[in-house]
Amino acid sequence: xxxxxxxxxxxxxxxxxxxxxxxxxxxxxxxxxxxxxxxxxxxxxxxxxxxxxxxxxxxxxxxxxxxxxxxxxxxxxxxxxxxxxxxxxxxxxxxxxxxxxxxxxxxxxxxxxxxxxxxxxxxxxxxxxxxxxxxxxxxxxxxxxxxxxxxxxxxxxxxxxxxxxxxxxxxxxxxxxxxxxxxxxxxxxxxxxxxxxxxxxxxxxxxxxxxxxxxxxxxxxxxxxxxxxxxxxxxxxxxxxxxxxxxxxxxxxxxxxxxxxxxxxxxxxxxxxxxxxxx
Amino acid sequence: xxxxxxxxxxxxxxxxxxxxxxxxxxxxxxxxxxxxxxxxxxxxxxxxxxxxxxxxxxxxxxxxxxxxxxxxxxxxxxxxxxxxxxxxxxxxxxxxxxxxxxxxxxxxxxxxxxxxxxxxxxxxxxxxxxxxxxxxxxxxxxxxxxxxxxxxxxxxxxxxxxxxxxxxxxxxxxxxxxxxxxxxxxxxxxxxxxxxxxxxxxxxxxxxxxxxxxxxxxxxxxxxxxxxxxxxxxxxxxxxxxxxxxxxxxxxxxxxxxxxxxxxxxxxxxxxxxxxxxxxxxxxxxxx
Numbered sequence: 418x419x420x421x422x423x424x425x426x427x428x429x430x431x432x433x434x435x436x437x438x439x440x441x442x443x444x445x446x447x448x449x450x451x452x453x454x455x456x457x458x459x460x461x462x463x464x465x466x467x468x469x470x471x472x473x474x475x476x477x478x479x480x481x482x483x484x485x486x487x488x489x490x491x492x493x494x495x496x497x498x499x500x501x502x503x504x505x506x507x508x509x510x511x512x513x514x515x516x517x518x519x520x521x522x523x524x525x526x527x528x529x530x531x532x533x534x535x536x537x538x539x540x541x542x543x544x545x546x547x548x549x550x551x552x553x554x555x556x557x558x559x560x561x562x563x564x565x566x567x568x569x570x571x572x573x574x575x576x577x578x579x580x581x582x583x584x585x586x587x588x589x590x591x592x593x594x595x596x597x598x599x600x601x602x603x604x605x606x607x608x609x610x611x612x613x614x615x616x617x618x619x620x621x622x623x624x625x626x627x628x629x630x631x632x633x634x635x636x637x638x639x640x641x642x643x644x645x646x647x648x649x650x651x652x653x654x655x656x657x658x659x660x661x662x663x664x665x666x667x668x669x670x671x672x673x674x675x676x677x678x679x680x681x682x683x684x685x686x687x688x689x690x691x692x693x694x695x696x
Numbered sequence: 697x698x699x700x701x702x703x704x705x706x707x708x709x710x711x712x713x714x715x716x717x718x719x720x721x722x723x724x725x726x727x728x729x730x731x732x733x734x735x736x737x738x739x740x741x742x743x744x745x746x747x748x749x750x751x752x753x754x755x756x757x758x759x760x761x762x763x764x765x766x767x768x769x770x771x772x773x774x775x776x777x778x779x780x781x782x783x784x785x786x787x788x789x790x791x792x793x794x795x796x797x798x799x800x801x802x803x804x805x806x807x808x809x810x811x812x813x814x815x816x817x818x819x820x821x822x823x824x825x826x827x828x829x830x831x832x833x834x835x836x837x838x839x840x841x842x843x844x845x846x847x848x849x850x851x852x853x854x855x856x857x858x859x860x861x862x863x864x865x866x867x868x869x870x871x872x873x874x875x876x877x878x879x880x881x882x883x884x885x886x887x888x889x890x891x892x893x894x895x896x897x898x899x900x901x902x903x904x905x906x907x908x909x910x911x912x913x914x915x916x917x918x919x920x921x922x923x924x925x926x927x928x929x930x931x932x933x934x935x936x937x938x939x940x941x942x943x944x945x946x947x948x949x950x951x952x953x954x955x956x957x958x959x960x961x962x963x964x965x966x967x968x969x970x971x972x973x974x975x976x977x978x979x980x981x982x983x984x
Contacts, residue, residue, distance in 0.1 A: 437813040455817035533702030543915040545922050545957045551942030634832035654836045666833055674827045
């Protein structure tokens with residue numbers, strides 16, 4: 418074993434031992450420190466390995482190089498982000514999830530449709546929908562409209578299945594209670610069934626955040642204007658400028674996490690009464 | 697089968713929508729052609745025209761099915777024009793990646809359940825790892841791995857593995873923890889060792905979780921293999937068929953590749969469902 422490799426492994430072992438100590442400390446130290454420390458160790462070892470083993474930047478740039486590129490090219494990355502996330506992913510996400518929730522409520526009124534649509538929706542959710550990307554580009558052109566359409570397709574069925582399942586969450590005792598209050602369908606829907614469906618709805622909304630970003634980026638591989646994260650990733654790979662690619666990936670991961678976090682935060686506000694939120 | 701009729705109705709409705717959509721989307725081209733030849737299109741001829749174009753915007757279902765038929769049954773399997781050949785390329789990468797991902801996911805779950813340090817430091821990062829849109833950077837990973845000398849099946853399988861380990865790891869952590877405290881205490885009173893507790897209590901208890909997460913994982917794995925084929929320059933595989941179809945405007949080819957992918961996905965999920973029922977029968981339980 419070379420001394421450099423031994424050194425890397427020694428740092429890893431030391432960090433792991435420190436982490437084990439932190440876990441045993443318990444309390445917030447035991448919860449917050451270990452994952453942060455683990456991530457920092459990974460990044461640090463990545464940086465050290467790239468430098469000591471002279472890994473070519475064409476293969477794997479060091480984290481510091483990626484950070485520098487991220488700051489220097491921020492204006493380009495921002496334009497890409499607006500194109501891909503705000504125009505493509507977010508528009509598609511809102512349209513797709515909105516349409517799915519509406520369909521779910523309608524389907525729920527007709528038990529026959531529900532029995533048929535639920536298995537079909539589950540099946541379609543397992544299909545490689547992402548393969549529709551070239552067709553969407555063909556139909557809706559190169560700009561963000563085709564990306565939004567792709568996102569709509571990706572999020573529609575998972576969201577629909579979650580909506581229909583959620584609307585079944587209110588049990589018959591509660592529904593009967595609403596009947597005894599002489600509540601109309603609309604009142605029952607808004608005061609009982611939609612709130613009861615909220616955990617399931619938010620579950621779907623959270624799954625769809627990741628799907629939306631992936632759909633928007635992948636659709637750009639099949640044709641896009643000269644901006645957008647997918648476009649940038651595929652062209653910079655061609656130019657072997659991997660630091661730029663990794664900078665885009667970092668931003669995509671951060672934006673994806675923030676998007677997920679925002680939905681999770683909305684969930685906390687909306688379903689504070691649910692057991693899973695009170696733990 | 698109480699739900700057979702509703703499902704059939706929904707599927708029929710989708711096919712009907714598809715035919716109507718084909719008329720609607722292909723009508724512009726049909727009118728254009730007819731106008732050039734100076735013919736007036738009647739409603740009937742419009743329909744037959746829109747359902748039989750060479751490069752329609754949306755091919756009608758029967759066009760896709762006949763393309764599927766001619767490229768699977770009527771073509772030799774070894775031929776590069778055979779869709780079965782391309783499906784096999786994708787399937788082999790899927791299965792290899794799925795196998796590696798499932799094994800890795802289970803190992804991770806075992807580590808997380810048994811080691812507190814691992815639980816505290818790795819678990820959050822497993823969840824964070826899925827925030828990286830791996831599908832979006834799959835082409836880059838393929839290119840980089842190719843330049844290191846890893847070629848052929850392996851790069852695609854690695855992407856499949858990355859996508860499929862996550863549901864397995866998360867599901868199995870849940871599954872290994874599903875036995876009640878009272879059962880774990882019982883094992884303790886029998887002074888069972890940790891491996892014994894794992895083999896006789898945790899592992900059997902986790903089986904329902906295992907099959908559920910395997911179904912999710914195999915579907916994700918197929919998607920990973922298809923996307924992994926995009927940057928290889930459209931050589932072979934279902935993803936390559938879609939890409940070359942989109943280059944040359946061969947919509948029927950794209951749709952038949954999509955259909956083939958859907959059939960593959962259905963078969964894979966069904967195979968795991970079958971394995972699940974067999975396992976339950978062996979263990980003398982009723983399938984859920």
